[in-house]
Amino acid sequence: MYEFDAIQRNVRVHSGRDALAALPDEMRRLGARRAFVVSGRSVAAGTNLVDRIRGLIGDRLVGGFHAIRKDAPASDVEAAVAAARACQADLLLAVGAGSVIKAVRVISILLSEAAPMRDLCTQYPEGGAPVSPKLPAAKLPIVNILTAPTSAQNRAGSALKDDLGGARLEFFDPKTRPASIFWDADALMTAPESLIRSTGFSVYWRALMNVGTMVDANPLVQGDRSHAHRLAMRSLPRAVSTAEYGARIDLCAAALLQNRDEDDGGRPFDTHRIARIVYALAAPIFNRHDAVNQAEAHAALTAATIRMHGDVCPSVVSAIGRAIVGQGDGRGQDETAMSPAVVADVVEQQFRSLGMCVRLRDLGLETPDWGYVIAQAQRNFNADRAREFADETERRKLEQTLEAAW
Numbered sequence: 001m002y003e004f005d006a007i008q009r010n011v012r013v014h015s016g017r018d019a020l021a022a023l024p025d026e027m028r029r030l031g032a033r034r035a036f037v038v039s040g041r042s043v044a045a046g047t048n049l050v051d052r053i054r055g056l057i058g059d060r061l062v063g064g065f066h067a068i069r070k071d072a073p074a075s076d077v078e079a080a081v082a083a084a085r086a087c088q089a090d091l092l093l094a095v096g097a098g099s100v101i102k103a104v105r106v107i108s109i110l111l112s113e114a115a116p117m118r119d120l121c122t123q124y125p126e127g128g129a130p131v132s133p134k135l136p137a138a139k140l141p142i143v144n145i146l147t148a149p150t151s152a153q154n155r156a157g158s159a160l161k162d163d164l165g166g167a168r169l170e171f172f173d174p175k176t177r178p179a180s181i182f183w184d185a186d187a188l189m190t191a192p193e194s195l196i197r198s199t200g201f202s203v204y205w206r207a208l209m210n211v212g213t214m215v216d217a218n219p220l221v222q223g224d225r226s227h228a229h230r231l232a233m234r235s236l237p238r239a240v241s242t243a244e245y246g247a248r249i250d251l252c253a254a255a256l257l258q259n260r261d262e263d264d265g266g267r268p269f270d271t272h273r274i275a276r277i278v279y280a281l282a283a284p285i286f287n288r289h290d291a292v293n294q295a296e297a298h299a300a301l302t303a304a305t306i307r308m309h310g311d312v313c314p315s316v317v318s319a320i321g322r323a324i325v326g327q328g329d330g331r332g333q334d335e336t337a338m339s340p341a342v343v344a345d346v347v348e349q350q351f352r353s354l355g356m357c358v359r360l361r362d363l364g365l366e367t368p369d370w371g372y373v374i375a376q377a378q379r380n381f382n383a384d385r386a387r388e389f390a391d392e393t394e395r396r397k398l399e400q401t402l403e404a405a406w
Helices: 019-030 041-046 049-060 074-086 098-112 193-211 219-241 245-263 273-288 294-312 314-325 340-353 370-377 392-405
Strands: 012-016 035-038 061-065 091-096 142-146 157-160 169-172 180-184
Touching: 012 019, 012 245, 019 049, 019 142, 019 180, 035 049, 035 074, 035 098, 041 049, 049 061, 049 091, 061 074, 074 098, 091 098, 098 142, 098 157, 098 169, 180 245, 193 219, 193 245, 193 273, 193 294, 193 314, 219 245, 273 294, 273 314, 273 370, 273 392, 294 314, 294 340, 294 392, 314 340, 370 392
Parallel strands: 012 180, 035 061, 035 091, 091 142, 142 180
Antiparallel strands: 157 169
16 A cells, blocks of 8 residues: 555646636636637536636637537537537637536547547457557647536546447547636536436445545545545535535535546556446446436446455455445444445445435336447456456356346
């Protein structure tokens, strides 16, 4: 835990009432004169955020694309790239949550790199390790204006939905991290209860998974994970049920701490087997089924994964259970062990109390195609960097996990 490297990355965070008023100063700081705004249809049609931005920066807002759909389909991104290029944009404003924010990172890549989209994403050679292409070109600066809490806000990687039905298209470029992030109170309050529940739960789920390996983390990561869990646990119910913007900002802060976790030397996607399996199996489910979001897929898979794989990492599972029942936060070794079966029951009970389904069959899925899900899970770089899931024994365990979660 004491052998680590940490990187403190530059990003400005503007938070609170009328935080968006700092946008003109941010543009001046970045030397930008031609801003291009990207959002989904609901933000453009159902809020005044684009008008607020126009009122703040005037004719420096030169265009926009307002049709990014769930999970950022590649065709939406390509259309946005064409529109931004036609406007000669020199700054990208992402207004929204996860899908929009990760889409804008790829828009920045495609505006700068000369190769086709599918040559720029992570490659999976047959029988070999995944290869993330080097993307040397300078990138347009990005400003993220959040309408909901998301750990996408300060990352360098993005995954797009493949319109052709294949695996997600994964991109990584540190130069696409945002120059600034806005947690504007009014912008955050535009999100409906359903969106806050799903995005907030995703933040909480990651915080809960990270508690499982708190004891082995370095001192900086322990702080990130401990406080992210504390913020998410106390704020999620309030963010959904009240008109208090502070609870939503708390969730944004928890998500930013999850970003910092990795910069401080943590490996949040490699924390333990439970998190890796849920993450890998969930991605193809919510990418294929438009009616299912990431939070719902994670919630429906977690208990079954604990039951099927908890014996491999009993201390992790016990720490997760204790964090839920309030007997610890994972920073020390607690004498009270909790079995995988008990923890799975505790997880189900808590997730239900947060309004989440805990079975895949309750998400309105069609007849399950486990072969497709597993094939895509085996190509998830974040969850399986060493390609362990390609092993036939591992494949069978993944199939059994899906059957148990159904």
